[in-house]
Amino acid sequence: MEQWDRLLFDYRFDGPGGDWWGVKIIDFPLGGGMQCTWQLADGKSLRPGEWQTAEVQIHSPTWLWGDKPDEQGQYLSFRYQGRPDARPAILIDNVRVVRDAFRLETVKPLGTRREGDRTVARYEARIANRQDTPLTVQAEVRTAEAGLRVEAPDEATVGAGETIALPIRLSAAADGEGALPPLSRVSTEVVFRVKGEKDMDKLLQLDLTVPLSEIPHPCLLLTREDVPEVLARIEASAECKAVYDALKQGADAWLTRAPEYPDRGSQWWHWYTCKACGARLTTKSPTEHVCPDCGAAYTGWPYDDVVLDRQHGALANAVRDLGLMYVLTGEAAYAAKAREILLGYAERYLSYPLHDINGKPGKGGGHVGPQSLDESTWLIPVAQGFDCIRDTLSPEDLQTLAEKLLLPAAQLIRDHQWGIHNICCWHDSAYGLVGLALEDGGLIFDAINGPKGFHAQVEQGVTDDGFWYESAWGYHFYTMMALQPLAVAARNVGIDLYTDRYKGMYDAPLAFMAPGGELPAFNDSGTASALGQGSMYEIAYACWADPRHLLPILQSGRKSLQTLLYGVDLGETQPFALGSALFPGAGYVVLRSGATGEGRADQHLPENYLALDYGPHGGGHGHPDKLGFVLYGRGKLLAEDPGCIAYGNPAHGGWFRQTLSHNTLIVNGKSQKPCTGALQFTAFGDGLGLCSARADEAYDGVRLRRSVALLGDRLIDLALAEARRESTFELAYHNRGLLECALPFASLPEPPAGDGYSWAKEWRSAPAPDAWQAVWRQEGGPTLTFAQAASDAEREVLTAIGMGNPTKIKVPFIVSRETGATALFCSAVEITPGEPVADLDVRVLPIEGAADTNERPVAVEVTGGGLRDIVLINPAGGTLRAGGIELTGRGAALRYRDGALEQTVAVGDAQVRVVAP
Structure with missing residues (x-):
């Protein structure tokens, strides 16, 4: 396809339209062997039943996809995306390719600067004559946004087989009436065509970004005006003095040290x-x-x-730290050493082979790191250090560092700015900081206001309750780390990015935290701490003065660079209580009960905690675990989610990303499909909580529902599965500790068939025709008694040893299994400080009065230890009776102690009446 210029074809959709329609071509050397991709239409422009003509500019793909070049493959494919149930007929006819008389080969931006009273952006368009006779090319401004003036040659002659460069000048008023505000962007469309010819237009889209009126340097980490405050902190605070001394000691060590650069870029830590x-x-x-x-x-x-990443990272951090010491002390030696390291990288950067995590020159790779992500985390401190010493650099140094290091790295990263994602937040900070350091308005605009810039990431990626949408706490904090460098730098030049929605990212962990300040390892995350990120909360507290933000600062200690640069005097902490809560944007319910503790966080937190996941899948970092939960009891982690380990390890996909490794329902041994569940209801009382949720898209033809109640030290769990055909249903429950169970287990010769089952060890099986119990004991922790009601179906209980996190922790788990068209697993968990509750018993109650057949009501009674609890689940509403209780409404939970009704919690305006003692 290289010799052709345009691909044309006619097409028609018969049936429902779609969200995306396009073309993909692989034909080396086109696009360097990557997947050249063009979007031709979206849901608005597709017109079912009507013939349309598509025109593809072969040498101007919208995207280059794929993880590595393909130098052998040759194919043309048509790509459609729509609803999963949409199956339109797509007719394609009259496919042809066209070779044009001329080609618009490259468009080179020459920079944006102020010229007199106007802001000017210059471009150079290279036009190639592909004929053996001269031709005349004309330029026409097709569109130009208000306030933009476009100047291009009316026409130019191109000799046979020659290529010429045509200048294009865009300008806008810089002052007075009609002047555009800083960081606004205006665009134009310029068309090139051969004089006298039709159907050969080459469309060029260009834009002008109005730069900031003035950027003081340094500005990325701090400004000159901030220096006196930082020096005052060093004098007044022993903590800040310690941070400064460590910074100075590290920088001083570099003054006599020759930089040692790796001879190549690094590789992916997930391989390690x-x-x-x-x-x-x-x-x-x-x-x-x-x-x-x-x-x-x-x-x-x-x-x-x-491990080369450590060397590259140390050099990048050295540039930052040396630059900071220069700003704080004015000693030129620090700037000189930072300059030396920067120029050394400028000599080498582009000679490091572009490579991805597979060692191939793939899209999304880097020169220093194997991903644009790694390139970003390396580039940020490099840019910060450069900005600190900018005023010491000669014009020649500035040009060298811009052209051979900073701009190539920034453009490589920006060219892979592909979506709303934690990685793309790192991208924004990396090329945004380079833009501010070099005063490049285009980079600054894209990083802040672009379609995948800071504002878009926060508005689209942060839920209404403050969660990062990937619903993994490790990535939540990782995204906070990614956004903070750009937020700080923007604030230093007068751009305030500290919105209420951005603040939500700092608030959410403190609202969701479990005992000890821990955060569950949902999705691709390990167990995190809401209190372990004090350095990030220094700037948050300085901006918002929210007393809750003091918790992580005080817990972590003020030992970070952020304390030195941004720390303010801390106010008084204020008491607050965290109870049960709904997080509808992220799709979690948290139930809390029990006494509060004595620690800095635990004084605000009840000791028992359950978090149920019913919401969005979590994108590429989501796990197939809808209706799974994590349980803490008496301040300790009991029923865990294993989270993730390094992605390059086979166990990550084999065990950690399978449904079996989570506390939820499994059908026919297969992992759930990625899906979003739905909340049915919640009811929160004093020490009691109740909720119910569904996940009807986790398996084809299967409806799943889970209702849980937390009453003091007791959890009641009602899991219902309903299928259109006979299926095998399993409920898995994982708990830390030593497992004891009196069922007559026999070892299995091999693991059961299914997704992830082979990764667990020591499989055993026993029949469970009646109600049964199991006990987990934790050394130095609570004891957990698990009881499950009898079932009308033939039930089997399996046990095995699963992989915890870290993997050296082995977690015994049970799987309750039965086969049929429906399965109801009614269980209770009792948490005690010592011996188990021997008389813990779960009984399914007969129900009178419920008529809705689409939403099966469930009633259970749990007794033991002098307590009697009744839980009624009736999502369809109406009136039912069970266990001497009449419920008019959707759900309720009641607690009796020594025969007397002690507490009741009901959903909404539900009415609960005792009709029999």
């Missing part, structure tokens, strides 16, 4: 795990990498390349 047991490796030497758990040793690629 033991293939045998999943543990992260320990570096014994640059070529020796050892598993600390099983002793396995590794060498060569990718392991030797992974």
Whole structure:
């Protein structure tokens, strides 16, 4: 396809339209062998039943997709995206390619600057004559936004087989009436055509971004005006003095040290795990990498390349720290050493091969790191240090560093700015900081106001309750870390990005936290701490003065660079209580009960905690675990979600991302499909909480519902599965500790068939025709008694040992299994400080009065330890009777102690009446 210029074809959709319609071509050397992709229409422009003509500019793909070039493949494909149930007939006819007389080969931006009273952006368009006779090319401004003046040659002659450069000048008023505000962008469309010819237009879209009127330097980490405040903190605070002394000591060490640059870029840290047991490796030497758990040793690629990230990272941080010391002390030696490291990278950067996590020159890779993500985390401190010493650099140094280091890195990253994602937040900060350091308005605009810029990330990626949409706490904090450098730098130049929605990201962990300030390991995350990120809350508290933000600062200690640069005097903490809560944007319900603790966080937190996940899948970092939960009891983690380990380890996909490893329902041994569930109701009382949710798209033809109640130290769990055909249903429950169960277990010769089952060890099975119990005991922790009601179906209970997180923790779990068209698993969990509750019993109650067949009502009674609890679930509403209780409404939970009704919680305006003692 390289020799052709345009692809044309006619098409018609018969049936429902779609969301996306386009073309993909692979034909090396076109696009360097990547997947050249064009979007031709979206849901608004597709017109079902009507023939339309598509025209593709072959040498101007919208995207280059794929993880590596394909130099052998040749194909043309048509791509359609629509609803899963949409199956339109797509007719394609009259496919043809056209070779034009001329080609618009490249468009080179030459920069934006002020010229007199106007802001001017200059471009150079290269036009190639592909004929053996001269031709005349004309330029026409088709559209130009208000306030934009466009100047281009009316026409130019191009000799046979020659290529010429045509200048294009865009300008807008910089002052007075009609002047555009800083960081506004205006666009134009310029058409090139051969004089006298039709149907050969080449459309060029250009824009002018109005730069900030003035950018003081430094501005990325701090400004000159901030320096006296920082020096005052050093004098007044022992903590800040310690941070400064460590900063100075590290920078001083670099003054006499020759920079040692790796001879290549680094590799993906997710490769750096033991293939045998999943543990992260320990570096014994640059070529020796050892598993600390099983002793396995590794060498060569990718392991030797992974650890190069430490060298690259140390050099980048050195540039930042040396630059900071120059700003704080004015000593030129610090600036000189930072300059030396920067120029050394400028000599090498573009010579480092572009590579991805597979070592190939793939899209989304980097020169220093294997991903544009790694390139971003490396570039941010490089840009910050450059900005600090900018005033010491000669014009020649500035040009060298801009053209050979900063701009190529920023453009590589910006060219892969693909969506609303934690990685793209790092992208924004990386090329946004370069834009501010080099006063490049286009980079600044894209990073802040662009379609995937800071504002878009926060508005589209942060839910109404403050969660980052990927619903993994590790990535929530990682995204906060990504956004903060740009937010700080923008504030230093007068752009306030500290919106209420952005503040929500700081508030959400403190509202969701479990005992000890822990955050559950949902999706691709380990167990995180809401209180372990004090450094990030320094700037948050300085901006918003929210007393809750003091918790992580006080818990972490004020030992960070952020304390030195942004720390303010701390106010008084204020008491607050965290009870049960709904997080509808992220799709979680948190139930809390029990006494509060004595720690800095636990004084605000009840000791029992359950978090139920019913909401959005979580994108690429989501797990198939709808209606799964995490349980803490008496301040300790009991029923865990394993989260994730390094993605390069086989166990990550084999175990950690399978439904079996979570506390939820499984159908026919298969993992759930990615889906979003739906909340049915919640009811919160004093020490009591009740909720119910569904996930009807997790499996084809299967409806799942889970209702849970937390009453003091007791959890009651009602899990219902209903299928159109006979299926095998399983309820998995994982709990830390030693498992005891009196059922007559027999070892299985091999693991059951299904997704993830082979990763668990020591499988055993026993029949469970009646109600049964199991006990988990934790050394130094609480005891958990698990009881499950008898079932009308034939039930089997399996046990095995699963992988925890870290992987050296082995978590025993149970799987309750039965086969049929429906299954109802009614269970209770009692948390005690010592011995188990021997008389814990769960009984399904007969129901009178419920008539809705679409929403099966359920009533259970749980007794033991002098307590009697009744839970009534009736999502369809109406009146039912069970266990001597009449409910008019959707749900209720009641607690009796020593025979007397003690507490009741009901959904909404539901009415509960005792009709029999």
